[in-house]
Amino acid sequence: MNSPAPIKVGVLGARGRMGSEAVRAVGEAPDTELVAAVNREDSLDALVSEGAQVAVELTHPDSVLDNIRFCVDNGIHVVVGTSGLGTAELDQVRSWLAERPEVGVLVAPNFAIGAVLSMRFAEIAAPFFDSVEIVELHHPKKADAPSGTAARTAQVVSQARAEAGRGPSPDATTKELDGARGADVDGVRVHSVRMTGLVAHQEVLFGGEDETLTVRHDSYDRRSFMPGVLLGIREIGSRPGLTVGLESLLGL
Numbered sequence: 001m002n003s004p005a006p007i008k009v010g011v012l013g014a015r016g017r018m019g020s021e022a023v024r025a026v027g028e029a030p031d032t033e034l035v036a037a038v039n040r041e042d043s044l045d046a047l048v049s050e051g052a053q054v055a056v057e058l059t060h061p062d063s064v065l066d067n068i069r070f071c072v073d074n075g076i077h078v079v080v081g082t083s084g085l086g087t088a089e090l091d092q093v094r095s096w097l098a099e100r101p102e103v104g105v106l107v108a109p110n111f112a113i114g115a116v117l118s119m120r121f122a123e124i125a126a127p128f129f130d131s132v133e134i135v136e137l138h139h140p141k142k143a144d145a146p147s148g149t150a151a152r153t154a155q156v157v158s159q160a161r162a163e164a165g166r167g168p169s170p171d172a173t174t175k176e177l178d179g180a181r182g183a184d185v186d187g188v189r190v191h192s193v194r195m196t197g198l199v200a201h202q203e204v205l206f207g208g209e210d211e212t213l214t215v216r217h218d219s220y221d222r223r224s225f226m227p228g229v230l231l232g233i234r235e236i237g238s239r240p241g242l243t244v245g246l247e248s249l250l251g252l
């Protein structure tokens with residue numbers, strides 16, 4: 001029996017840290033074929049002319065929305081890794097998809113399987129502890145802070161606490177230097193570290209009476225994101241509309 005034709009994939013941000021890794025992974029997988037490697041100076045039209053079925057978006061928070069729109073308008077499914085999409089931007093993507101209901105867009109704050117699991121573990125733990133704070137640690141070339149992963153983690157933790165009837169984490173601070181207590185994301189304090197030698201790391205710290213729990217994830221190399229990128233490419237064609245996070249693709 002013949003195996004199905006490989007999925008034709010275009011990578012946006014192809015020479016970037018993530019993009020170059022995605023180009024390699026797509027080229028090596030037996031069921032995907034790289035048909036377009038798009039850089040900043042290239043036209044997105046290459047995606048159309050080369051017949052890309054799925055685009056992988058790994059550029060910059062400033063360009064990601066325009067690129068998604070181009071793909072949706074041209075009937076190309078999109079796997080988005082670029083961070084910086086908040087509620088308003090996701091609503092915008094939904095409105096474009098309403099015009100093209102056959103197209104799928106996956107926005108994955110983090111492609112690493114361990115990171116996705118760590119977010120779920122944090123969500124499970126959230127109702128049981130008085131205090132929660134997040135520390136995310138990344139390489140110093142990262143453009144955005146806090147990370148998309150930390151923002152998403154804060155969101156799910158905050159929602160789980162609210163559903164359990166938990167109020168804010170206790171905090172008596174009345175005098176502080178700007179930034180000393182981190183950013184407030186949905187009521188959760190998020191601290192961003194940028195440091196040479198790091199790739200992508202996160203700790204979610206929970207505190208209860210006489211105990212703490214730390215949920216930590218480390219990506220030591222961008223190869224760690226590739227199984228999630230390939231899973232997204234394989235699945236998005238059969239998931240029209242907007243999907244946020246890899247959780248549902250992993251059966252979580």
Ligand SMILES: NC(=O)C1=CN([C@@H]2O[C@H](COP(=O)(O)OP(=O)(O)OC[C@H]3O[C@@H](n4cnc5c(N)ncnc54)[C@H](OP(=O)(O)O)[C@@H]3O)[C@@H](O)[C@H]2O)C=CC1
Nearest residue numbers: 013015016017018039040058059063081082083109110111
């Ligand atoms: N979801 C996940 O698991 C992960 C997400 N990310 C996210 O992916 C994004 C990219 O990260 P990273 O690879 O480290 O960043 P890089 O800066 O290394 O790569 C981004 C690339 O995109 C290019 N670029 C910028 N604007 C455009 C555009 N309009 N069209 C096409 N290409 C463009 C840049 O070009 P030039 O070289 O000319 O500047 C660069 O090559 C970030 O938002 C990051 O947070 C990163 C890791 C994992």
Ligand SMILES: O=C(O)C1=N[C@H](C(=O)O)C[C@H](O)C1
Nearest residue numbers: 083109110142147148149200
């Ligand atoms: O820029 C990065 O490197 C990463 N970005 C994503 C984020 O903002 O969460 C995912 C991962 O943390 C690596």
